Amino acid sequence: MNLPTRLPLTDAARVVAEARVRQGWSRVRAAWFPILQAAVAGSIAFAIGHTVLGHPYPFFAPVSAWIALGFTSDRPLRRVAELSVGVALGVGLGDLVVHVIGTGWWQVAVVLFASAVIARFIDRGAMLTTQAGVQAIVIVGLPALGASGGPLGRWTDALVGGAVALAVAVLTPSDPRRRARAMARVGVEELAGVLRTAARGFAAGRSSDIEDALVRGRASQPAFDEWLDTATGARDLARVSPAARRHRGELTALVQAAVLTDRAMRNARVLTRRALPLVEASRPAQDHGEQDPAMQGHAVPDRAVPDRAAPDRAVPDRAVPDRAVPEAAGPEGVEHDLQAVAATVVDIATATDDLADALATGRAPDRARAGLLAAAARLDPFILAPDDWQVQSLVLLQRSLVVDLLEIAGVSPREARDVLPPL
Incomplete structure (x- = not known):
């Protein structure tokens, strides 16, 4: 069930308006x-x-x-x-x-x-x-x-x-890939922007950033819908048009990428929703605008950042076996774990930006794939978040998200899961 967004109405309207302006341009x-x-x-x-x-x-x-x-x-x-x-x-x-x-x-x-x-x-x-x-x-x-x-x-x-x-x-013959590529860049950059905003909230302990990321994620759905419609139409054209038939493989991949990126965005939204109460519990003072000097230098750079009627679903890639589960940690332990989560989210966002560039230009996503593989190899919830099982659930959500992105980058689903640390 979606938690109510606690941004003031004017702030929520601003975030939605900014997303609409970006998509409109x-x-x-x-x-x-x-x-x-x-x-x-x-x-x-x-x-x-x-x-x-x-x-x-x-x-x-x-x-x-x-x-x-x-x-x-x-x-x-x-x-x-x-x-x-x-x-x-x-x-x-x-x-x-x-x-x-x-x-x-x-x-x-x-x-x-x-x-x-x-x-x-x-x-x-x-x-x-x-x-x-x-x-x-x-x-x-x-x-x-x-x-x-x-x-x-x-x-x-x-x-x-x-x-x-x-x-x-x-x-003036047109390349059917042009618009599908452009919409792919918009959609993947939307996901990267949501991840960066969420990571900034994790690092600084500001619930307002987490809420901002959640609103941005919800407002981005039209961009994903347009990407999927555009890529599907171009793929169908390539099936019957002799001139466009040679592009059918790339267009089919763009259709699949639209589906996987939409799934990844759903995981990102669930990630931000589950992180919100943890951030509020660990750093309540930040909700009132106070800045912890110890967090200076941890700011995550923002970057310009497409909700279906179906509810968000995020299924962890593997079930967690019987293993020692820590007691709920105090605010200091949760805050420390959130810092580690923020670092991995930033790495995933950086690789997602590289993936957007690759999809938009038709290049092989070698750089994005390498970044995602490196990020996936560090997603061990018992190492990143040893102090609190609730923060461990955030790492599990990242595992599902990065598997979807690795599939877009050309990694098979089995290989994408094999690179994750065993649970």
């Missing part, structure tokens, strides 16, 4: 050039309809170009063609209905039925049928909208826009 960075291309294509289509065809208001030329191209770099020719044909079909049928039987409530039903049936006959694509119906409704429902160039003027405008969109898609 990452989407803008990935989409600004495709948006610019679609905008220029729309203006070119309008210019052709106006100057070449002589239509005073070639409304559907830029509409067709914009709809067909969209605002992402993933523009397979089939999808662009489907949307272009769908818009042209709907506009053409709408024009025909308006000029033959006029407009009205039953004409809307006629044109919707006819456009959908014809679109389904032409191709199986759902987007073609949807756009055909939408554009037909626009023509019949607003017959005066953009009416220019005679009975077929709007239809020829739609053809011009579709042709311009196809030309842009052909002349």
